[in-house]
Amino acid sequence: MDAALDRWVPPETAPPETIHKAMRYSLFAGGKRIRPVLCIAAAETVRGGPVAGVEDAACSLEMVHTYSLIHDDLPALDNDDLRRGRPTAHKVFGEAMAILAGDALLTLAFEVLARLDSIDSSRKIRLVEELASAAGTVGGMIAGQVHDLEGEGAEPDPELLERIHRAKTGALLRASVRMGAIYAGASGEELQALSDYGEHAGLAFQIVDDLLDVEASSDALGKTAGKDAAQQKITFPAVYGLARSHQMAEQELEACRAALAPFGERAQWLRELADLIVHRKN
Amino acid sequence: MDAALDRWVPPETAPPETIHKAMRYSLFAGGKRIRPVLCIAAAETVRGGPVAGVEDAACSLEMVHTYSLIHDDLPALDNDDLRRGRPTAHKVFGEAMAILAGDALLTLAFEVLARLDSIDSSRKIRLVEELASAAGTVGGMIAGQVHDLEGEGAEPDPELLERIHRAKTGALLRASVRMGAIYAGASGEELQALSDYGEHAGLAFQIVDDLLDVEASSDALGKTAGKDAAQQKITFPAVYGLARSHQMAEQELEACRAALAPFGERAQWLRELADLIVHRKN
Numbered sequence: 001m002d003a004a005l006d007r008w009v010p011p012e013t014a015p016p017e018t019i020h021k022a023m024r025y026s027l028f029a030g031g032k033r034i035r036p037v038l039c040i041a042a043a044e045t046v047r048g049g050p051v052a053g054v055e056d057a058a059c060s061l062e063m064v065h066t067y068s069l070i071h072d073d074l075p076a077l078d079n080d081d082l083r084r085g086r087p088t089a090h091k092v093f094g095e096a097m098a099i100l101a102g103d104a105l106l107t108l109a110f111e112v113l114a115r116l117d118s119i120d121s122s123r124k125i126r127l128v129e130e131l132a133s134a135a136g137t138v139g140g141m142i143a144g145q146v147h148d149l150e151g152e153g154a155e156p157d158p159e160l161l162e163r164i165h166r167a168k169t170g171a172l173l174r175a176s177v178r179m180g181a182i183y184a185g186a187s188g189e190e191l192q193a194l195s196d197y198g199e200h201a202g203l204a205f206q207i208v209d210d211l212l213d214v215e216a217s218s219d220a221l222g223k224t225a226g227k228d229a230a231q232q233k234i235t236f237p238a239v240y241g242l243a244r245s246h247q248m249a250e251q252e253l254e255a256c257r258a259a260l261a262p263f264g265e266r267a268q269w270l271r272e273l274a275d276l277i278v279h280r281k282n
Numbered sequence: 283m284d285a286a287l288d289r290w291v292p293p294e295t296a297p298p299e300t301i302h303k304a305m306r307y308s309l310f311a312g313g314k315r316i317r318p319v320l321c322i323a324a325a326e327t328v329r330g331g332p333v334a335g336v337e338d339a340a341c342s343l344e345m346v347h348t349y350s351l352i353h354d355d356l357p358a359l360d361n362d363d364l365r366r367g368r369p370t371a372h373k374v375f376g377e378a379m380a381i382l383a384g385d386a387l388l389t390l391a392f393e394v395l396a397r398l399d400s401i402d403s404s405r406k407i408r409l410v411e412e413l414a415s416a417a418g419t420v421g422g423m424i425a426g427q428v429h430d431l432e433g434e435g436a437e438p439d440p441e442l443l444e445r446i447h448r449a450k451t452g453a454l455l456r457a458s459v460r461m462g463a464i465y466a467g468a469s470g471e472e473l474q475a476l477s478d479y480g481e482h483a484g485l486a487f488q489i490v491d492d493l494l495d496v497e498a499s500s501d502a503l504g505k506t507a508g509k510d511a512a513q514q515k516i517t518f519p520a521v522y523g524l525a526r527s528h529q530m531a532e533q534e535l536e537a538c539r540a541a542l543a544p545f546g547e548r549a550q551w552l553r554e555l556a557d558l559i560v561h562r563k564n
Contacts, residue, residue, distance in 0.1 A: 010419060010420055014420065015425070015429075016419070016425050016428035016429055016432065018428060018432065019419050019424060019425070019428045020419065023419070067385075071381055071382075071385060074378075074381065076376070076377035076378045076381060077378050077381065094358070095358035096356075096358045096359050096431055097428070097431075099353055099356065099358060099359065099381065100353075100424055100427055100428060102385070103349075103353060103384070103385070103388065103424060104418060104419045104424045106385065106388055106389065107388065107414050107417045107418050107419075107422075107424065108414070108418060108419070110392045110410055110413075110414045111410075111411060111414035111415055111418060113410070114407050114408075114410040114411035114414060115411060120403075121402075121403035121404040121406070121407045122403035124403070124407050125396050125403045125406050125407060125410075126396075128392055128393075128395070128396040128407075128410055129393060129396035129397060131392075132389050132390070132392045132393035132396060133393055135389045136386060136389045136390060136393060137292060137298070137301050137302065137305070137386045137389075137390070138292055138296065140389075142301060142382055142385060142386045142389065143297070143298055143301070145382055146298035146300060146301045146379070146382060147297075147298055149378055149379075150298065150300065
């Protein structure tokens, strides 16, 4: 994935150098690459083997994810100084450059999809639509961020919690799986089964994220732990308590496995990824 | 154009309401719609008459332009309180929501292109590529903003001036014309001629923008006049003086007319637009 990302992002020596440095700083900060890996694994599940060029499409997901982190960390939003174990982009490059670097990664994500050379235009357009819609304001990532901002300090409410998380992280994780499936030419049924998997994996991811914020250290996370409680965010532990939240994560893992049943052995990688998402330590 | 934009942006009543209000506040603030109009006029020039659905494609240009204004006005960038005669987005909705509203308009622009229903996928993908590249960091709009930020207080240098303006406003204006031409199915030669027109129109637009900042009032502009000098921006008047800058704008207008010659009567609207760009009062 890092090699593919490196091919698509202009080098640090390309003018204007500062923006390319800022984009690369955040993109190559040791992220877990969960979204691109889900995309590639979904494509391989459909085809039953390696799928040429899917890692290029997957780059667009990591770019959108990274842009959202850069903007989310800004002083006007979550105001975070630490991300992936390093100072956040605005701490290093200043706020103006961080805003522009986020904008640039979002823009580049769509350019990458338009320039893919191993699938036809109609498939590329489906990918553009999936990505834009998952990142947007109608049930997508930005909707989640707005609900999240506006929900700070609100009563712990299961319905609001689900709406926030489905949008904020769920939509892009689900799109990651769907985009891999579309890239590989999945049938309607395959796409539906993989969407279900993506939805449950997304929910599991967020439950565990909320749990880690309570139970892990900043060192282990590479970002500030305990921020959710400090900012009175609506989280799974806040609404359901720790024990019940752990139980819910395991239920989502079961649902992931059930969704993959039709693929048999071909879905082994996606099964392992769901397991990793639920049992990760950071 | 306003009717088309209204169709594509979720209503203010769609949750999360705040973000849709913020998007609409900036989008429907009485902008001149120069980019969409250039796009539509270019399409009509190619076809020699009305082109169904091109106003939908044109919406993507106004969305990208408006996102760039919202982010440019933020305290961390140009820190402007007044835009199109009204308080800027962050003054009304706060910085966090202004950042997200800009992100949302950029994202929606690509969703609009993916969802166009009157052209085929290969043409849509060309539009996505044009827009992303014109808005990006390699000679595109974001490159221009970075050069502009970094150029504040630098020596008035003709080469830097051209690089800034080609990227900052030129790229998107040129793309506006090109996207209309591509939408309408222009031949290679037609596209080249219209690109030339777009390039000269873009340069003319920026020269006049710089002149208006010196010569017009804030009232007439609907934004703060005299800001370029205050922020020590590199502008045409700063590099060439007022008289020579006026002369250069007229030369660009001539170049626009020359590029349109092969289209004869069909290019009447684009001719009038070039004239409007050079002789506008705000």
